[in-house]
Amino acid sequence: MQAKDESPFSRRLKEARLASGYSQKSLGIAAGIDEFAASARMNQYERGVHAPDFLTVRAIARVLNLPTAFFYCEEEELAEMIKVWQQGRF
Amino acid sequence: MQAKDESPFSRRLKEARLASGYSQKSLGIAAGIDEFAASARMNQYERGVHAPDFLTVRAIARVLNLPTAFFYCEEEELAEMIKVWQQGRF
DNA sequence: TCACTAAGAAAGTCTTAGCGA
DNA sequence: TCGCTAAGACTTTCTTAGTGA
DSSP, X not given: XXXXXXXSHHHHHHHHHHHHTOOHXXXXXXXXXXXXXXXXXXXXXXXXXXXXXXXXXXXXXXXXXXXXXXXXXXOHHHHHHXXXXXXXXX | OOOOOOSSHHHHHHHHHHHHTOOHHHHHHHTTOOTTTHHHHHHHHHTTSSOOOHHHHHHHHHHHTXXXXXXXXXXXXXXXXXXXXXXXXX
16 A cells, blocks of 8 residues: 555654654554554554554654644644644643 | 544534534535535544544635644643634734 | 565444434 | 434555565
C-alpha cells in the first residue's frame, strides 16, 4: 500500500519525533505499542501509509509533551502557537 | 455498535454544528457527503460511534470555518484560543 | 540498530433501510 | 424534518515476518 498522506499527522509526527530524539520504534514502545509491532506501525504512521486511532495519538502526544491538536494542525502559524502554549503549561 | 468516544471529535463537532445552525444531515451534505448517507454518517460521528478520515474532517472544518486542529483539541482553553485565532484570519 | 515494507488477519467505517418524535 | 440505529458490505489498520543500510 502506498502513502495517501491526506493529513498533517505524518509530517507533524516526524517533526516532533526528530525534535525529541526518539527512534520510530522506541517512541512507539514508549506510547504503549507492543514491541514487535511498534516499528512497523510507527513507520506506517510517519509515512502516511496508515492513520492511528485517537487513543494512539493521545499516547504519542503525551510522550512527546504536545497537545493532540498539534498533530492535526494544517497551518504552520497555528502549530507554532500550540507548541508555545504547551510549553507555558505544567 | 455502541459509542467509544475516546476522542474529543464528537463533542467538538456537536459544539460547532449547533453554533452554526446546521442539522446533522445538512452539514454532511454541505461537506460533500452523499445525501443518502449524510444523516447516518454525521450522526455516527457526532455520537462517537465512528470516526471519519481526515479528508472528511477537513471538509466539515471548512464548512464550519474552523481549523482542523480544533476538532482534536482536548483542552478547553486551547480550543477557545484556536477559535479566536481563526476569527482573526481572512 | 535503524528505517522501512508486503500481505494476510483483524478491526474498523459506510451504506442501506429503516425507527419514533 | 429531525435525531438516531442495526447490520451486512466494504475498506481500513495491525501484526508478522522479513529486507537492506
